[in-house]
Amino acid sequence: MNEVFIIIFLLIFLQEAKSIDIQENNDNQYEDIINLDPGVSLPKYDDENYFYIPIIHTNDIHGSFYPKKILLPSGKSYLIGGLEYLGKFISIMSKEWKDRLLYFDAGDQFQGGIEGYISKGKIMMDFFNKMNMKFATIGNHEYDFGIDFMKSYMSSSKFDWVLDNVKNLTSNNYIFFPNQKKSQIIDIEGYKLGIIGLSTLETSYTTTTDISDLKYEEYERIIKSESMRLKEQGANAVLVLAHIGLYCKGDIDDIKLEYKIRDINTKQAECRKTDEAYILLKELNTNIIDAFFAGHKHDVTHNWINGIPVISNDRNAKYAQIIYLPFDKKTKKLVNNKIVIEGPLPICEKIFKNKKICDLSVITEEQEKLYGDLIPFNFHGQKIEKESIISEIGQKYQNLFDIYDKDFLTKTYDHFESSKNFENNLGNLYSEFLRHITGSDISVVNPGAFRTPLYRGNISNATIYSFDPFGNRIVKFYAFGWEVKKIFKNLQKGSKGFYPSSGLKMTVKSFPTKKLLKIKLFDGVNEKEIENDKYYSIASTEFCFPFEGNAKGGDDFRKIYEWFRPRNPKYIQFNNYNLSRDLLINYLRNIKELKGNIFYDKNNERMRVVQSE
Numbered sequence: 001m002n003e004v005f006i007i008i009f010l011l012i013f014l015q016e017a018k019s020i021d022i023q024e025n026n027d028n029q030y031e032d033i034i035n036l037d038p039g040v041s042l043p044k045y046d047d048e049n050y051f052y053i054p055i056i057h058t059n060d061i062h063g064s065f066y067p068k069k070i071l072l073p074s075g076k077s078y079l080i081g082g083l084e085y086l087g088k089f090i091s092i093m094s095k096e097w098k099d100r101l102l103y104f105d106a107g108d109q110f111q112g113g114i115e116g117y118i119s120k121g122k123i124m125m126d127f128f129n130k131m132n133m134k135f136a137t138i139g140n141h142e143y144d145f146g147i148d149f150m151k152s153y154m155s156s157s158k159f160d161w162v163l164d165n166v167k168n169l170t171s172n173n174y175i176f177f178p179n180q181k182k183s184q185i186i187d188i189e190g191y192k193l194g195i196i197g198l199s200t201l202e203t204s205y206t207t208t209t210d211i212s213d214l215k216y217e218e219y220e221r222i223i224k225s226e227s228m229r230l231k232e233q234g235a236n237a238v239l240v241l242a243h244i245g246l247y248c249k250g251d252i253d254d255i256k257l258e259y260k261i262r263d264i265n266t267k268q269a270e271c272r273k274t275d276e277a278y279i280l281l282k283e284l285n286t287n288i289i290d291a292f293f294a295g296h297k298h299d300v301t302h303n304w305i306n307g308i309p310v311i312s313n314d315r316n317a318k319y320a321q322i323i324y325l326p327f328d329k330k331t332k333k334l335v336n337n338k339i340v341i342e343g344p345l346p347i348c349e350k351i352f353k354n355k356k357i358c359d360l361s362v363i364t365e366e367q368e369k370l371y372g373d374l375i376p377f378n379f380h381g382q383k384i385e386k387e388s389i390i391s392e393i394g395q396k397y398q399n400l401f402d403i404y405d406k407d408f409l410t411k412t413y414d415h416f417e418s419s420k421n422f423e424n425n426l427g428n429l430y431s432e433f434l435r436h437i438t439g440s441d442i443s444v445v446n447p448g449a450f451r452t453p454l455y456r457g458n459i460s461n462a463t464i465y466s467f468d469p470f471g472n473r474i475v476k477f478y479a480f481g482w483e484v485k486k487i488f489k490n491l492q493k494g495s496k497g498f499y500p501s502s503g504l505k506m507t508v509k510s511f512p513t514k515k516l517l518k519i520k521l522f523d524g525v526n527e528k529e530i531e532n533d534k535y536y537s538i539a540s541t542e543f544c545f546p547f548e549g550n551a552k553g554g555d556d557f558r559k560i561y562e563w564f565r566p567r568n569p570k571y572i573q574f575n576n577y578n579l580s581r582d583l584l585i586n587y588l589r590n591i592k593e594l595k596g597n598i599f600y601d602k603n604n605e606r607m608r609v610v611q612s613e
Contacts (some may be wrong), residue, residue, distance in 0.1 A: 059295030062118020106295030107139025162197025194230030245297025414596030419498025427500030477566030494556030
């Protein structure tokens with residue numbers, strides 16, 4: 001029976017491919033270097049009226065040290081992301097602003113990329129220490145390799161971790177990890193900043209480690225009490241560094257990613273009102289905090305909410321942002337209406353001449369032509385290139401990385417990208433994989449199961465380790481039809497985005513709240529009603545549907561566990577492989593070329609997203 005499923009799966013994937021090797025490409029060398037230009041004057045170190053404190057902010061780097069090669073439809077290629085390029089931005093700012101520059105990170109530092117995995121997080125800590133990180137907070141994925149691993153990782157930091165809302169469940173005492181403190185005050189030439197650290201209430205069900213002995217406290221009360229205490233100690237401004245996030249729409253992606261200076265008068269994007277950070281910021285009274293540094297949601301945000309500036313970035317070191325805090329030199333008071341945000345900074349090797357961005361929204365030949373040539377660029381008058389002191393760190397771990405990166409599996413000329421807000425070829429690929437490897441009627445997976453896109457070009461062992469870093473076991477179980485309907489009704493209104501599936505066709509509402517409107521069985525051609533009293537097999541991962549011990553589902557699956565337990569569950573194993581990552585690697589070795597149009601047809605969507613019922 002197992003062989004039958006393998007054949008089915010391979011028939012879906014295998015395509016006749018031309019014998020073309022994907023090779024390195026040498027772009028034309030340009031004499032001109034384009035400048036990033038915000039269109040207005042930038043704050044200055046020696047401003048006559050204001051004492052500026054700039055803070056560069058990152059979040060959710062997820063172990064992505066090395067840049068990723070992007071192959072465009074034309075055959076040109078360039079590098080995006082990577083801490084060597086991020087390091088150059090930080091070094092330029094450091095030379096400009098000296099000890100005034102602060103570097104904050106909002107967590108999820110080492111788990112996700114193959115680099116963090118093979119170096120046991122050391123490559124990331126080497127970077128943060130070298131770049132003189134000032135403060136970080138703890139993300140939900142810091143726990144993924146266990147508490148002992150996390151303590152060892154944190155103990156090597158030369159910076160402070162701030163976290164105010166975690167207690168021991170039994171003793172009700174605050175938890176203190178290595179180099180971690182509650183709120184902190186930092187004095188910069190007589191100007192004092194109070195820093196409050198928070199981590200998401202979702203942590204207990206968004207990590208793979210059992211942390212049931214930890215208690216995460218609500219945010220608002222802590223912020224109010226800590227802000228008051230910090231101000232009594234002389235803080236001129238109070239900032240929140242939080243692994244808590246929100247999603248804000250852009251009119252189009254280009255506007256959201258356009259490098260510029262933004263202030264409180266800039267047109268604001270509409271934000272999702274059900275997200276943790278949005279709810280928190282709307283509930284805070286004025287003059288409680290002065291800025292909010294967010295993470296967790298993997299979204300580029302540069303908004304003012306309830307008068308409070310909030311910034312966050314996408315995952316995997318593709319962006320960073322800078323916030324400038326201006327203090328009146330006579331009174332030392334923060335001038336809130338003069339705060340500006342610079343960014344998002346394009347962390348990449350080159351930018352597109354016409355758009356001055358390097359984001360992966362360039363997918364088609366037409367879009368590539370519209371965006372223009374790839375050109376080197378300057379930031380604040382200095383060329384962006386790999387920062388040599390950070391490249392030295394990368395060289396220490398290069399041999400370990402090459403073992404995985406040079407293990408070729410297959411190739412693709414299509415770009416596989418995930419989205420938590422729409423149907424996408426990456427989510428469909430993974431859910432199809434789950435359904436066919438198990439021979440199930442239906443499959444479902446959390447949208448956070450895969451952490452990176454599959455870029456055009458060669459797919460290696462390292463690619464899949466970064467794509468599926470969690471190493472979940474695959475589980476198969478059964479449910480009645482009425483239970484299937486209720487499961488997806490719960491999931492598709494949840495907090496983590498829309499959940500990819502196979503074997504179903506759905507209509508869902510997106511904004512301002514999410515909701516499942518219709519659901520049927522779907523084999524790719526025909527739709528069929530789900531029968532309430534019929535038994536259906538479902539494939540997923542153990543993160544979503546665990547069944548051993550006192551199991552509780554992760555993400556929004558925890559809501560399902562309030563009324564449902566998997567029926568007749570079992571773990572799936574083939575040829576001594578029992579982890580989803582290893583099974584996927586094993587299959588991809590037998591595929592000549594992976595084609596994206598098999599997994600998403602915009603004319604025959606399996607998940608139709610509408611704005612209203």
